[in-house]
Amino acid sequence: MDNRLFITVFLPLAVGFVMLFLPGRWRVLSQLLAIVVCGLSFVLSILIFRVGPAGYELYAFKLTGVDLTLSFAAEPLNKFILVFAMGFGVLITLYSLKAMAAAKTRFTEYYGAILLTIGGSAGVLLSDNLLLLLIFWEIVTASLYILITTGGRFSNFAATKSFAMIAASDAALLVGILMVWVQSGSFTISAISVATNTTPAIIAFLLLMLAAVTKAGAMPLHTWLPTSGQYAPTSVMALLPAAIDKLLGIYLLVLIVRKLFVMQSSxxxxxxxxxxxxxxxxxxxxxxxxxxxxxxxxxxxxxxxxxxxxxxxxxxxxxxxxxxxxxxxxxxxxxxxxxxxxxxxxxxxxxxxxxxxxxxxxxxxxxxxxxxxxxxxxxxxxxxxxxxxxxxxxxxxxxxxxxxxxxxxxxxxxxxxxxxxxxxxxxxxxxxxxxxxxxxxxxxxxxxxxxxxxxxxxxxxxxxxxxxxxxxxxxxxxxxxxxxxxxxxGTVAIGTWQSGLATVLIVAGIVIGLLILAVAKIASKARAVPTWTCGEVLxxxxxxxxxxxxxxxxxxxxxxxxxxxxxxxxxxDLYDQGGRLGLAFTGFLRWLHCGILPMYLTWVTLGLLIILFVVCRIW
Amino acid sequence: MNNEMQVLFWILVFPGFVFTAVLGLLAAWIVRKVSALVQYRVGPPFLQPFWDVRKLLSKEVLIPQEANKWVFIGAPLVGLAGVLLLSTLLGVAAFWPQKTFVGDVIVAIYLMVLPSLALILGSSASASPHAAVGTAREMKLVMGYELPLVLAFIVVIIKSGGALGLAAIAETTPVASISGAVAFLVSLLCIHAKIGYVPFDMAEAETELGSGVLMEYSGGLLALWNLTSAMMLVALPMFLVVVYLGGFGTTPAGITIGLLKYVGVLVLIILIKNTNPRVRIDQAMRFFWIGCGLVLVTAIALATIGNIYDIGWL
Structure with a gap:
């Protein structure tokens, strides 16, 4: 039992959640809280990294077959990602102190959502239970929505698009997790190992993979990224899509490929x-x-x-x-x-x-x-x-x-x-x-x-x-x-790249060049002149x-x-195309609901006939 | 001689700076002389490239007022350092095949980008509109020839059975097969474009851009660029000799044959330079992406078939 795992996850989550409800103009307080909590999480993550494997369990509740015990585990794979995720939290919060100062309101919301992101990503990385991972994963998605909306004009549109696309992939994650549970009988990450040689296993793999690559921003569900990139504050882009979303998405992908499944399908x-x-x-x-x-x-x-x-x-x-x-x-x-x-x-x-x-x-x-x-x-x-x-x-x-x-x-x-x-x-x-x-x-x-x-x-x-x-x-x-x-x-077959030597040699080459220039006495003879435009004045x-x-x-x-x-x-853009499809469908429904009684009667009769056909099996 | 002294000797004297610079300026003279003979001119005297550099070094350096000074001055230095490291890496792989030094063939391919990149950034920093057009062309040219260069590299890897060390690749001599010969010829064109000779000199284009990327460079800085491009005349053909033509070897006979291979590549470059007019940048890109690309895809297919059925000459 290591309480530090629990604190790393829930301290930022709790503080962030409370901050969402504070008055938006409390700037200094929100900045102070954000930087202190981010710093604490970073220090804790380093401490977690330095100790060996650690675990934490807290009994929450248990239904038949569904065990939602809070179980965290620090393993070599998630430990180092945790350190970097928390480190990005600190750096981006530092950057935001000045960059976001121009905004007039919504300080608590912005910094609260950053803390939620930090806590949520720590939760995703540390949890040893797939359902728990899903909950924290959703917290990160939701806080991305809040963060993008702080960007001003058009950012609501971008936030909605991002949320819709990521949440769609999160639904795939939910179904995938359930399918894995059906096949392996467990939600515990360290206990699952499914061979990808049956159709359900392959479908589960694809669903989980879709969630992972969408979070990371790869095709085909990638178009949320440029839209939010254009309208969200750049500090948000630097924190989530550039850093933490990549860490989480690729973490999940490695988890899928190396732990949850045994790859047997070319x-x-x-x-x-x-x-x-x-x-x-x-x-x-x-x-x-x-x-x-x-x-x-x-x-x-x-x-x-x-x-x-x-x-x-x-x-x-x-x-x-x-x-x-x-x-x-x-x-x-x-x-x-x-x-x-x-x-x-x-x-x-x-x-x-x-x-x-x-x-x-x-x-x-x-x-x-x-x-x-x-x-x-x-x-x-x-x-x-x-x-x-x-x-x-x-x-x-x-x-x-x-x-x-x-x-x-x-x-x-x-x-x-x-x-x-x-x-x-x-x-x-x-x-x-x-x-x-x-x-x-x-x-x-x-x-x-x-x-x-x-x-x-x-x-x-x-x-x-x-x-x-x-x-x-x-x-x-x-x-x-x-x-x-x-x-x-030392066991990896890796080619030759003596980076240190190469760097020294590049510096040596630059020194040789400088010596040649010194011969030319550049300092005494350099002269600043206007750009030469072949005599034309522009x-x-x-x-x-x-x-x-x-x-x-x-x-x-x-x-x-x-x-x-x-x-x-x-x-x-699958989002746009999905939108068009949805519009076409609702357009069809609108056309059906024309308000003319004989039309409705026709449909009712047709429906009745179909039911009769099906029930009486007249074919 | 201990290891550090050995490396210092390599980088400074042979096959590094002194050797590459002298041989490069010599090669530049050969190119100019032969081109002159082709055009019924007398051509420059033997030492002209040396005198050019010496004279430029004694001249005043002009720096545009609007230029980003650090990048403008730093670019030729980085370009020189890049080509120096590349030629040392290739030289060591050619003359001391048993030593591991700096990197493998992927590293060599990536180091080849450094001089072009330095030229691009330097010209972009010079704040001249002519140079900006040259910058765009140079970058597009890099994009153009990078695709066939990578495709040709795949043929080499298939031939070497996945080995990436330069010395190991030199032993396989990919040119002794149909696909390898095709890959060699296309790589030769890519190298030609990298040196920036006609027909791929649109980034400098004296007649329309007034030497484009180099327009604002003068004095000592221009001398550094001249030196860099002369050294490219050693490093890049050497890359072809090591990767495609079987390298140099350690015996006196091997070194002589290796030098002959180098001269052969140089002659081919001179021939291409003197028998073609300058092409437009879009023509060049289409040539590299579509023409060379298709040829090399065929070559890769041939090499794969040869690899599967163990037919060495495919």
């Missing part, structure tokens, strides 16, 4: 890999042509999930470890990118890339952290994103030698999608860096200033983690990832080339153009 592996590969490439193609910084980042939040799912789908040790490591790395750089996006929006008053430019000189810290995070997400060595992608590629390459079946036979397809997706990611972040930070400063932004230190601090911490986890990648691997998967460090505004049209060549290419058009119209 078809399921193909399904997972297809979801992964398609998510990577389609989302990044869409991201590339976006004009809104926040929307662009949201599509990348979708695309990156594909790598994690693909890594897990390889079922090779290095691939799964890479997928899990990518989850961690993605949470770090993605959160950082959203925070940078928020800082830019706060300074410039807009997130439209057309209207930005040259902010790198005005906001050097934001630019530096954004650059590091952008290079990480594009998989440039020696940053952290490179390492996990490199492991996932190796996992894919090792598939044919370690397993038979269709999924292994198709490894070139997975590899092309993953590696080419990485190049497209780089392209779309070049667009971001150019449009927002490099290029030229528009005249109306000449008074732009760096955001306050409380906001840059979380960005700097996250960017530093990107660098550290990249150069010393074996530290998180040996301490978090391998123990979580029960892999002995106003500044006319010399700004925004990056939003960089990839017109791609989006106007035959074949791709039609895809982009239909995507823009929402043809691939």
């Amino acid at each position: 078809a399921l592996q193909v399904v997972l890999a297809v979801i992964g590969a398609a998510t990577i490439i389609i989302a990044v193609m869409v991201a590339m042509v976006q004009h809104n910084l926040k929307k662009l980042l949201s599509y990348h939040a979708i695309s990156q999930v594909g790598y994690m799912i693909l890594g897990i789908a390889t079922l090779t040790p290095v691939g799964i470890a890479g997928g899990l490591f990518h989850m961690l790395n993605n949470a770090i750089y993605k959160s950082c990118l959203f925070l940078c996006g928020g800082a830019v929006e706060q300074t410039a008053g807009t997130a439209e890339l057309d209207k930005l430019g040259g902010l790198g000189r005005k906001m050097p810290l934001t630019f530096a952290t954004c650059l590091i995070a952008a290079l990480s997400i594009s998989g440039i060595p020696p940053f952290n994103g490179f390492v996990s992608k490199w492991m996932i590629y190796q996992g894919v390459i090792q598939m044919p030698s370690s397993q038979a079946g269709l999924a292994a036979g198709l490894w070139p397809v997975w590899l092309v999608f993953a590696m080419f997706g990485s190049a497209l990611t780089l392209a779309s972040f070049v667009k971001v860096l150019h449009s927002a930070f490099l290029s030229r400063l528009p005249d109306n932004l000449s008074g732009a200033r760096e955001v306050p230190g409380l906001q840059t601090l979380p960005m700097i911490v996250l960017a530093a983690l990107c660098v550290l986890f990249g150069i010393f990648y074996y530290v998180p691997l040996d301490n978090f990832i391998y123990p979580a998967l029960g892999i002995q460090p 106003p500044n505004e006319q010399m700004i080339i925004p990056g939003t049209h960089f990839y017109k060549t791609v989006s106007s290419m035959g074949g791709l153009r039609q895809m982009y058009d239909s995507q823009e119209k929402g043809w691939f």
